[in-house]
Amino acid sequence: MSRTPTWLLACLTLVIGFALARVTGVRALGAVVLLAGVGWCLAREVRATPWWRLAVVVVVGAVCFVASHVLADRVGAWPSVLLCSAALGASTALLIGGRRRVAQPAGRPGWGRRATEWLLTYVGPAQIGDPRRPARAATADERAREEELRTTLVREVGPDGTTYLVERRD
Template sequence: MRNALDPRPRPTTAALAAASLVLGFAVAEATGVRAAGGVVLLVGGGLAAVRWWRRSGPVTAVGLTAVYLGAFAGSHVLARGVGAWPAVATAAAVAGGAAYVASDRRPPRPGAVAAVRTDRVGTR
């Protein structure tokens, strides 16, 4: 849900999931430290999972997290045949596409947690 007090658009979870896979690999490649790329994956995947949970519920969040992790793992197998970057692009497309279909394009579930910060309403 959008915050009524903050008009800035939020990136979709599809973009968040796909970008974190691509950026995680890019960081690991650029630094030579796989753990640094893993931190990017962990943060991006964690943020996406929280938003999936709030918007679409626990079942969708767990399912999309499994797709995200499966795409990450699958990219390692796929890279043997097509190369690293095409495998990462495919994984990002799979994770992003699944997030769009299962969460982003649907209306928020009833009772979804709003992103409104009520602790600052009416205060200076």
């Protein structure tokens, strides 16, 4: 059952919940099935999907649940449930996806980190102070400190892509 896509579980939750409520005449049983289905889908995806996507899918599920009740008067009970469960399945497939996402390898930083480091080569680190004030000339002490740091430290990149300053080995 672990290979069953989450979008299919979301579809079946609405259909089975309605069928159980219809057959038994107890609407609360249908609600139990709906809540169990929501919990099951969330438990399957909580580690692999961002929280906001899960929240959107839950809201879409609630909207589809309400829409199935509204449409039932116009098109009939079963067609409205099937239509709304198809809409829920499609939105779940779009937001969560049918494929499993693979975690980023530990040795390589993500694209956001690489983009930030690339931008830092052009814009540099954040500066403290008022950028509208004219720059002042560096003092002799500041120039001496800068020279000392440049001669005693060297920049190295670790295996995970993180940049470090270490003492020069001469």
